[in-house]
Amino acid sequence: MLERIATLRREAEAAIAAAGSSAELEELRVRHLGRRAELPNLLRGVRDLPPEERGPVGQAANQARQALEGLIERRAAELDATELDARLSADRVDVTLPGDPAPPVGRLHLLTATRREIEDVFLGLGFDVAEGPEIESVYYNFDALNHPPDHPAREETDTFYVSDDVVLRTHTSPVQVRAMEAHPPPLYIIVPGRVFRPDSDATHTPQFHQVEGLAVDEDVTMADLQGTLLAFARAVFGDERQVRLRPHNFPFTEPSVEVDVSCFRCRDGFMPDGSRCRICKGSTWLEILGAGMVDPNVFEHVREHGYDPDRVQGFAFGLGIERVAMLKHEVSDLRLFYDNDVRFLEQFG
Numbered sequence: 001m002l003e004r005i006a007t008l009r010r011e012a013e014a015a016i017a018a019a020g021s022s023a024e025l026e027e028l029r030v031r032h033l034g035r036r037a038e039l040p041n042l043l044r045g046v047r048d049l050p051p052e053e054r055g056p057v058g059q060a061a062n063q064a065r066q067a068l069e070g071l072i073e074r075r076a077a078e079l080d081a082t083e084l085d086a087r088l089s090a091d092r093v094d095v096t097l098p099g100d101p102a103p104p105v106g107r108l109h110l111l112t113a114t115r116r117e118i119e120d121v122f123l124g125l126g127f128d129v130a131e132g133p134e135i136e137s138v139y140y141n142f143d144a145l146n147h148p149p150d151h152p153a154r155e156e157t158d159t160f161y162v163s164d165d166v167v168l169r170t171h172t173s174p175v176q177v178r179a180m181e182a183h184p185p186p187l188y189i190i191v192p193g194r195v196f197r198p199d200s201d202a203t204h205t206p207q208f209h210q211v212e213g214l215a216v217d218e219d220v221t222m223a224d225l226q227g228t229l230l231a232f233a234r235a236v237f238g239d240e241r242q243v244r245l246r247p248h249n250f251p252f253t254e255p256s257v258e259v260d261v262s263c264f265r266c267r268d269g270f271m272p273d274g275s276r277c278r279i280c281k282g283s284t285w286l287e288i289l290g291a292g293m294v295d296p297n298v299f300e301h302v303r304e305h306g307y308d309p310d311r312v313q314g315f316a317f318g319l320g321i322e323r324v325a326m327l328k329h330e331v332s333d334l335r336l337f338y339d340n341d342v343r344f345l346e347q348f349g
């Protein structure tokens with residue numbers, strides 16, 4: 001009997017030590033210690049043995065059961081640990097691997113960046129920023145700006161009419177009159193904004209952006225206009241720039257000028273390799289804006305707001321934001337600004 005117990009114990013110990021998984025171990029527990037296993041049966045039969053055998057057999061069987069239980073427990077703990085390790089290493093995240101590509105960071109549209117750059121220059125010169133409506137009355141867009149009834153800009157081919165007396169503004173100049181109605185002189189404002197004309201080709205889009213400028217005071221002269229625009233040209237296109245004024249015509253300024261800035265790419269119209277400068281096309285000048293001294297006829301419309309044309313005078317100018325951005329960044333087609341192709345847009349800013 002004692003020998004049988006020892007054999008059972010040895011066999012079970014060997015099997016438990018060799019168990020390769022917790023499932024296998026559970027099977028061994030049932031096989032060697034379960035209700036129908038031989039060792040527990042022997043234990044249960046101890047009381048039927050002759051009295052002198054009960055003690056030694058009971059003790060041996062009990063020790064064998066306890067030893068096997070302890071062994072199973074330790075082996076179970078070992079197997080749990082190995083299985084956890086295996087799961088963990090199969091599951092491991094390598095934190096040193098590169099992550100998903102970072103989401104692209106947005107940036108300002110080149111037109112927004114250019115508008116802000118222009119605003120910064122004029123804010124630095126003491127101008128305030130004003131705004132006005134994009135849907136404008138014919139009065140502010142044309143009449144108060146001294147456009148005669150037969151002026152070509154008033155044609156339906158040049159202007160989007162909403163009704164007979166309401167238009168999508170064709171320029172930011174109507175805000176000149178609105179601002180003078182709202183504020184007495186002296187007045188120094190710039191007006192960035194969207195304007196609309198029915199043109200569409202590589203250098204015209206039906207919608208584009210302007211920055212209007214207006215300075216009205218008692219002693220503002222054309223020299224102030226030139227000095228202001230020179231400061232602007234140097235801030236945006238470089239310290240060396242010069243400006244020149246050429247006679248022009250606008251209904252609401254007199255005299256009127258077109259303003260050129262000296263080319264920032266070449267000195268004499270040619271590139272170092274002898275080819276013609278592609279920015280100024282060899283002319284050494286770049287046309288950047290229209291300007292002039294405010295026509296007294298415009299002041300007549302706001303005379304009762306403190307703008308007596310015998311007492312105040314002023315200059316005004318209007319520049320295209322797209323034009324400045326195209327020149328400065330050598331963009332060849334205006335429509336690129338509105339296609340919103342990120343391959344174009346992400347080159348700037």
Ligand code: PHE
Binds near residue numbers: 172253292
């Ligand atoms: N409003 C004019 C245009 O759009 C530009 C301009 C503004 C000219 C102010 C003179 C003074 O062409």
